[in-house]
Amino acid sequence: MAKIVDKYIDYVKTKYAHEPEFIQTVDEVLNSIEPVMQAHPEYEKSGLLWRLIEPERTISFRVPWVDDNGEVHVNTGYRVEFNSALGPYKGGLRFAPNVYSGILKFLGFEQIFKNSLTGLPIGGGKGGADFDPNGKSDAEIMRFCQAFINELYRYLGPNVDVPAGDLGVGGREIGFMMGQYKKLTRQYDGTWTGKGTENGGLAGRTEATGYGIVFYAREMLKHFGEELKGKTVVISGFGNVAWGTAQKLDEMGAKVIAFSGPDGYILDEDGVTGEKVDYFLELRSSGKNICSPYAEKFPNAKFVAGKKPWEVKADLYIPCAMQNDIHLEDAKNMVANGCKYLCEGANMPTTEDAIAYLQEHDVVIGPSKAANAGGVACSCLEMSQNAEHILFSKEDVYVQLEGIMVNIFKLCADACEKYNLGFDLIAGANIAGFERVAKAMMLQGIV
Known part of the structure; x- marks a missing residue:
């Protein structure tokens, strides 16, 4: 007997056949949430899954930069703003040679449910570039980061889209990007997380x-x-x-x-x-x-x-x-x-x-x-710290982080019990994350 989710999975496999990582995550998540779709026919009627599997916005742009020898290079930058039902897009930037739209869509789709599990007001997104920071000088990385932000800055903001680090992007890269963003916007705000503590970053975030x-x-x-x-x-x-x-x-x-x-x-x-x-x-x-x-x-x-x-x-x-x-x-x-x-x-x-x-x-x-949701949970604490102009100590952060992670485990285990999944924490996490996003999307109408 065909499942409700089959047509959505088939659609992704056909339309995005060149993006195997995205297909893999959609296949896993949607198969897990079949019991929820069976229990909520209104989700199917509202086209909720059609809206869930397509990003709200995908931005692609060239990033020209100059190396220490004066040679010009051009990379491709991306930002996938996947779902903002729960809050501003939140997710890291990845700099690696294998970065392309399929990897970032996979990461952004995962981020929707990861962020939902934290219980905090953050949506899902991801971005990056096919730039390899390995072997580059600090000056080359700075110039690349500045060129990257020269285009991306116009899509960011503390209540719109809040990037952080990921593979190939640490405190150094975040600092360079934040500096260029500040220069272009004249705003010193909570648009960036994973910053050094001297830049308003969160103690214990690393x-x-x-x-x-x-x-x-x-x-x-x-x-x-x-x-x-x-x-x-x-x-x-x-x-x-x-x-x-x-x-x-x-x-x-x-x-x-x-x-x-x-x-x-x-x-x-x-x-x-x-x-x-x-x-x-x-x-x-x-x-x-x-x-x-x-x-x-x-x-x-x-x-x-x-x-x-x-x-x-x-x-x-x-x-x-x-x-x-x-x-x-x-x-x-x-x-x-x-x-x-x-x-x-x-x-x-x-x-x-x-x-x-x-x-x-x-x-x-x-x-x-x-x-691994503890990282983005603490990024949200960093957003709160910046918005309220206060400082959390490491001890404050660790206590809040432990409480969030214990609650995430409980949400996953409770979903296993509710839908008779045995102890399949993968399905439990997908369901628990999906349920919160789905309720918010239903309340906000067909957008």
Whole structure:
């Protein structure tokens, strides 16, 4: 029997056949929300899903900039303003060579539901450029960021669209873009989040996504009467998300034994702890985007070139790098190693067939749109701080972040129970995020 959502999925697969990442997320989310559509025929009648799967606005523009040798380059910049039913568009900017409309639509679509789960007044969007910051000088990155904002600034504002950082965009890049935005608009406002604290940024924002992931993972294990203390953990990446995750895991008594970069992975059976976690910051700031120097600095660690860390036996896996990082063969390795828990730190890091295999073998998966929502939740706190001209301490931020993440887990678990989903947190997160957005869209009419 055909499902209500089938025609919408088929439409996306046909119209956007060249955007596989967008198709993947639409397929996952819409299949999950079929029970909600069955329970609410008014959603179908109002064309709600037609309006949900198309961005409200997609902006594409050229970004000309000059390198240190005086050579001119032209990249393509984007902003996908996907859904503003709950508030101004909120989502990061990604600078990476593989950025194109399909990746940003996937990220923006995920952002709608992630932001909804926080309970805060923020809509979903995403943006970026096919610019590679690796190997560029500070001056080149500054010139690129300024050229990028020369076009994008006209679409931004504290009550319209509020960007933040993402892959390839940290505090340095946000500072350059904020400076150019301020010059062009003559406004010092809350349009940017992920800023340095000297620019009105939020204390604790850098580690917020990683801390939030660990809080969510803790709640997952607690549901089964277990705790993080004493567990072995494998993560991927060594950027802000991986750094914050490793730091909080160490604090809670878990042992990170492996992490990775584009060049391979590090195995450190002594545990990535203390100064070893701090070394992530040096690796990231080097601009080389490799993790092998870790094994040179800490000789007891081993570097495995050209491979992913998912072959390492652990109690918990937390991918913190890129989308579709865990494939079917990786999932098979995890199951063979007795894996019970996977908590997604990166956006959509697990392929559909890998998820299916893990779930068939009773692995509990914490979905990225729930588990990594702590970053955007704290971005919203930063917006509040800027709007009210106040300062939150790190302690204030951590308390609010933990409360938000505990509530997000509860929303996912409650949706599982309400719709008899077993303990499928992926479906639970999709439903809980969708229900809030759908109600707002219905109240606002056909717009």
